[in-house]
Amino acid sequence: MLKFTIRRIINLIPVLLILTFGVFTLLYLTPGDPALMKLTAQGTAVTDELLELERERMGLNQPFLTRYINWILGILHGNFGNSYADDMPILPKLLDALGYTMVLAIASTVVSVVVAIPLGVLTAIKKDSILDNIVRVFAFIGNAMPNFLISLLLMYLFCIQLRIFPVIAKGSVQGLFLPTLSLAIPMASKFMRQTRADVLSQLDEEYVIGMHARGVKERTILFKNVLHNALGGVITIVSLQIRVLIGGSIVIETIFRWPGIGSLMMDSISARDYPVVQGAVLILATLQVLVNLATDISYCIIDKRIELE
Amino acid sequence: MAESKKIDKSKLSKKQLKKLRLKRKTYILGGIVALLLIASLIAPMLTPWDPYATDPLNMRAAPSAEHIFGTDYLGRDVFSRVLSGARTSIFATLVLVIISFVIGSAIGIICGYYGGFVDNILMRITDILLSLPQLVLAVAVAGMMGGSLTNALIAIGITSWTSYARLARSHTMRIKQLPYIDSVRMTGSGDLNILLRHVFPNLIGSMLVNATLEIGTTMLSIAGLSFLGLGVAPPAAEWGSMVSEGRAYLQLAPWTVFAPAASILVAVMIFNYFGECVCDLANMNEV
Numbered sequence: 386m387l388k389f390t391i392r393r394i395i396n397l398i399p400v401l402l403i404l405t406f407g408v409f410t411l412l413y414l415t416p417g418d419p420a421l422m423k424l425t426a427q428g429t430a431v432t433d434e435l436l437e438l439e440r441e442r443m444g445l446n447q448p449f450l451t452r453y454i455n456w457i458l459g460i461l462h463g464n465f466g467n468s469y470a471d472d473m474p475i476l477p478k479l480l481d482a483l484g485y486t487m488v489l490a491i492a493s494t495v496v497s498v499v500v501a502i503p504l505g506v507l508t509a510i511k512k513d514s515i516l517d518n519i520v521r522v523f524a525f526i527g528n529a530m531p532n533f534l535i536s537l538l539l540m541y542l543f544c545i546q547l548r549i550f551p552v553i554a555k556g557s558v559q560g561l562f563l564p565t566l567s568l569a570i571p572m573a574s575k576f577m578r579q580t581r582a583d584v585l586s587q588l589d590e591e592y593v594i595g596m597h598a599r600g601v602k603e604r605t606i607l608f609k610n611v612l613h614n615a616l617g618g619v620i621t622i623v624s625l626q627i628r629v630l631i632g633g634s635i636v637i638e639t640i641f642r643w644p645g646i647g648s649l650m651m652d653s654i655s656a657r658d659y660p661v662v663q664g665a666v667l668i669l670a671t672l673q674v675l676v677n678l679a680t681d682i683s684y685c686i687i688d689k690r691i692e693l694e
Numbered sequence: 695m696a697e698s699k700k701i702d703k704s705k706l707s708k709k710q711l712k713k714l715r716l717k718r719k720t721y722i723l724g725g726i727v728a729l730l731l732i733a734s735l736i737a738p739m740l741t742p743w744d745p746y747a748t749d750p751l752n753m754r755a756a757p758s759a760e761h762i763f764g765t766d767y768l769g770r771d772v773f774s775r776v777l778s779g780a781r782t783s784i785f786a787t788l789v790l791v792i793i794s795f796v797i798g799s800a801i802g803i804i805c806g807y808y809g810g811f812v813d814n815i816l817m818r819i820t821d822i823l824l825s826l827p828q829l830v831l832a833v834a835v836a837g838m839m840g841g842s843l844t845n846a847l848i849a850i851g852i853t854s855w856t857s858y859a860r861l862a863r864s865h866t867m868r869i870k871q872l873p874y875i876d877s878v879r880m881t882g883s884g885d886l887n888i889l890l891r892h893v894f895p896n897l898i899g900s901m902l903v904n905a906t907l908e909i910g911t912t913m914l915s916i917a918g919l920s921f922l923g924l925g926v927a928p929p930a931a932e933w934g935s936m937v938s939e940g941r942a943y944l945q946l947a948p949w950t951v952f953a954p955a956a957s958i959l960v961a962v963m964i965f966n967y968f969g970e971c972v973c974d975l976a977n978m979n980e981v
Contacts (some may be wrong), residue, residue: 400822408834415838529962531914533921533937534955537944541952545945632829636918640941650830651922654837666834670826677825 386685393681397674404670405460409453412663420445422657423469465664470656475664478649483668486638486645490630492561493568494623501573502619505580506612512585520577527574532633536567536640553642564641568633572626579622583615590614616687624680631669713978720971727968730961731788734780743771745778745931754947763953767943772936772953779931779954782843784961786932787913790847790854795905798858803889803897805859806866817863820856828853829918836924843932846925850915854908861904865897903976906969910962917958933958 420439424431465475508517544552596606635647646665653661749769757764763772805813835849919925920934933954940950
């Protein structure tokens with residue numbers, strides 16, 4: 386177990402290196418002179434000397450690899466560089482926004498797991514019942530809905546027609562409700578379908594018939610064996626969905642003005658404040674990589690055979 | 695289909711009946727998909743109003759007999775805009791799926807067949823790309839390159855080829871060990887010949903199944919980017935950007951948001967359902 390974890394963590398190093406290289410190259414290839422962009426963003430009158438001075442100060446005259454290594458070393462020391470817009474360090478802004486994004490991500494994952502997994506098990510046991518068909522139709526629609534449609538529908542219903550919630554979330558507890566729901570609906574649909582399919586395929590297994598024959602209680606079979614075996618598939622889909630969730634949070638945060646990394650990223654793109662975009666991508670991608678690591682470890686906890694492979 | 699009707703149904707096993715039903719469903723859905731494609735090709739010519747003509751006297755008019763989906767904040771007919779946006783939205787999706795399919799399969803087949811150093815590097819890259827949040831990368835790339843349809847497609851394409859590459863690689867590795875490949879090689883066929891005539895035809899089936907399953911998600915990604923203002927630029931009619939434009943008028947003219955958004959929903963639902971049926975059918979054939 387420990388060995389497995391350590392090996393996975395060592396495997397992360399090349400991933401993170403290539404990731405940072407990619408993110409850095411992206412900014413490097415972006416058209417436009419960063420020094421010029423920075424000076425214009427700050428509203429300074431641009432002269433040639435000023436531009437040259439700024440280039441020197443930002444280290445733009447150094448070769449590509451030197452700049453990359455300096456940037457990496459900076460990040461290792463917690464220095465993500467400065468924003469073009471206000472020349473302040475980026476990291477505090479990112480961490481601040483990350484907190485809000487995490488709250489949203491955790492809330493929506495918890496909501497969808499709590500709703501979807503029992504429903505998935507229930508519909509699998511009561512296959513082809515009315516409940517099963519209704520839930521499946523809803524899950525199918527939820528699966529195909531663009532996330533902005535869900536959030537705009539919810540906004541229209543709750544904020545404009547019923548006037549229960551504020552349109553602009555601004556990070557309040559009350560404002561958390563709708564963004565969470567918008568992210569949770571498509572996720573819950575996927576979890577529900579996966580749980581249902583996994584439980585159904587487990588129920589077909591011979592060991593279930595064998596246990597029935599031995600007179601083991603239905604409930605014991607379901608909770609002790611079937612659910613345990615179906616869990617692997619469910620964890621896979623949850624971890625895959627975190628990828629979609631992190632992407633989807635950009636759209637949802639923009640719509641509800643939730644002050645997370647997604648809206649920070651969109652604001653920075655429209656302000657051409659690219660170092661912030663760079664930092665945001667790096668943080669979100671690292672978050673994803675850590676989620677993947679956690680997934681691998683949890684597989685290992687559930688199914689001891691994986692460790693040996 | 696014609697043959698299957700002659701078969702006495704009572705003689706078929708439950709499984710065969712199920713397969714027959716699934717086959718019929720898949721054909722019907724395939725027909726609907728074909729209709730949707732043809733409709734989206736000709737729809738821009740059938741618009742009742744000019745999708746770009748503004749009408750200041752008729753701004754944000756509610757749906758009526760004249761304007762089925764109402765008009766938007768510039769008085770443009772929403773129904774005409776939805777029709778003319780269909781081609782962009784649906785064909786941009788198909789183009790992206792086809793391009794990533796071709797590039798991904800080519801890379802996957804070559805990696806699987808030759809193996810070695812290049813294979814190692816490319817598979818590490820797909821590992822990394824597959825482990826990153828796709829939309830975040832796409833937003834960053836499209837945002838920095840500037841919003842346009844081509845840039846949005848490139849931004850999504852950076853990650854979308856990887857799943858095809860992995861699938862094609864694993865199939866190629868399985869196929870190249872089969873005895874018939876050895877016998878083909880004994881006849882003196884070159885690698886290119888083997889790959890194109892003997893490996894590719896044997897994996898195209900499951901690759902196509904995967905591609906049909908991807909259409910829906912790809913469409914949602916493109917719509918998401920357009921919605922964020924990083925896809926098709928506003929005056930052009932495209933479903934995602936129409937929603938984005940109408941969003942400010944959600945309270946006054948909800949139809950400008952919900953008509954194009956519902957179109958995306960319906961199109962994605964059709965593609966997803968078709969993909970699932972094709973996938974089920976393929977699984978059944980394997981068993």
